Amino acid sequence: MTTSPAIFQSLFSQQTQTHSRDKESRSDMTEATIKIGVLGCADIARKVSRAINLAPNAHIAAVASRSVEKAVAFAKANNYPPDVKIYGSYEALLDYPDIDAVYIPLPTSLHVKWASLAAQKKKHILLEKPASFNVGEFDQILEACEANGIQIMDGTMWMHNPRTQKMKEFLSDKDSFGELKSIQTCFTLSAGEDFLKNDIRVKPDLDGLGALGDVGWYCIRAILWAVDYELPKTVVALRGPVLNEAGVILSCGASLHWEDGKLASFHCSFLSHLTMEFTAVGTVGTLHLNDFVVPVQEKESSFTAGSKCWFNEMVTGWTSTSSQHNVATDLPQEACMVREFARLVGNIKSNGAKPDQTWPSRTRKTQLILDAVKASIDSGFEPIEVVE
């Protein structure tokens, strides 16, 4: 791979409406605005580019692909600001001094190399999920971040939706929800023939964790989120995972077990209809939602919360049932994610703060559970003890 020079593009002169232009006129465009380089032009980078454009404290400063042409086309298609630097190699982008951070949507197999190099080049990192093939790889990235004072956060967008905070308030309410006892969740999608043949998420050398790393990541994160990131003691994969010819997981599930008796189970698949259920049951309350990863609507989303529900006297109906709670958001959840990432980076840059450890710790725990599920599958569904 050769390093191409940065090319200043004036491609955008004809654009009259871009999110970034809207943003530039805002009063919140301050010195703390974080300049982000986009390292790769994956499909998901379109959504995150829009999110960077929308976030009040972030700005797309550069984009790289393995070819300049692809990067130019991508920048144009995604309303990149006119001063964006465009690179035909990832190395070149990382050498560009005028960016604070990079967003890395590359295939998982490339994360260790490029995230580590980004850290060495003093770029903070927003890293697509799954973070790595395994926790050992992620620890290499973490080491590089630590050695260089780098903030890292993974791209689990729904964590940053204001709805998530509202749901957490319910789960934390001892009077309304009580003590968490069990979780059931599934994220499935019907990937289609072309995806199952060609997508990087079914290629062992690219995103070898398949459905577990893609949709399963969200189930595992949601479970950990609900239990305040207390690791389970044991993970057992459910029998009957479906693998493709190359051994990549297309469908699987697992149960997670905590010392105190809490129990969670999840199912994830590329082979079923789009479904995103999450149910957490406490001693006195139940939380449920059916769009936990991508809300049905961008600007308002909902969940149902039931508390102290019970039957009528003859058990022919319920005296009270769950009620729906709607939560509005000023920004799409992925833009909230970018805003949070840029806030942390800004805090390091402007205030000399240390990198936040909360987000990478959550990433690492998610990866630990992924590893355990995979180890359980590989061992013939033996229970795997989770060791931090």
Add this chain to the structure above:
Amino acid sequence: MTTSPAIFQSLFSQQTQTHSRDKESRSDMTEATIKIGVLGCADIARKVSRAINLAPNAHIAAVASRSVEKAVAFAKANNYPPDVKIYGSYEALLDYPDIDAVYIPLPTSLHVKWASLAAQKKKHILLEKPASFNVGEFDQILEACEANGIQIMDGTMWMHNPRTQKMKEFLSDKDSFGELKSIQTCFTLSAGEDFLKNDIRVKPDLDGLGALGDVGWYCIRAILWAVDYELPKTVVALRGPVLNEAGVILSCGASLHWEDGKLASFHCSFLSHLTMEFTAVGTVGTLHLNDFVVPVQEKESSFTAGSKCWFNEMVTGWTSTSSQHNVATDLPQEACMVREFARLVGNIKSNGAKPDQTWPSRTRKTQLILDAVKASIDSGFEPIEVVE
């Protein structure tokens, strides 16, 4: 236990409004009306008594308890018709020739004895769930039924709600739902201190299957219902079941696995908030409801069905999502159950039909899975092959 004579009670002269009186004035009160004796005055018998009163083709003809006083009080409290026969022993009721059928709400431990005897006395049987402690016991009951030409049906009420039929139509629709791939369900309730100390459902000598036999029964039945009663190949209990000091299950779960890759998991508990989730995911559709056992409302219930849902182009929302379907019922589901039972009995009585095998076969399969879950728990969570 001594046999008390039948006591005709004129207790009800002061009653001006009873369901049964309403019914007697109806034109559908025909010769085919099935006379049912209620064998025991358990709490659930109140709900089923009301259901018999409501069903157009059934009539409460007798009630028995171990004491006459209890039976009298129960009959009075439950608007029994004035001509009801009241017995101070179960044997006496079974010897009363003028009843066609019995409803048996006795503790599970008494099912073999009393259901077998009822069959021998040529009484058709509506049997509370769980049917038995194990399939061997249930087979003894089935043998008695077969030897005597007796109809048996278990008391799984929700099966008879018109909603269930509507949901089945969705699950059977290859265009809208496709091929069933996975099911997640849970039925939990917070039983409370008194229940956990005193209820028959936590006593090993009465309802020794505990939460598995009570709330777990419904989860297992719902799973079997969704797969058209195709038995799974393997059942594996989830780790971490909670047992009381006497060894009765208070909380457990399992996964069920079919040859063709279908997967189901369930969780049932007496230790968590009232929750009744059921989600079935097919290749192109998803069914969900949160009150599958006891609908929130008696006269109208709902489910959500999603078909070919997908994301918008940027995956920032859904272009289509699940829609809610409401289903009205003229009768509460438990009265629909009695109506169906009475219809089958009437068909035998009036038309010389043979007992229907569909319902007992469903009962037996449910019991087989219960047995497998229990065997898996007892074996330390080994997979159990299900053999019909």
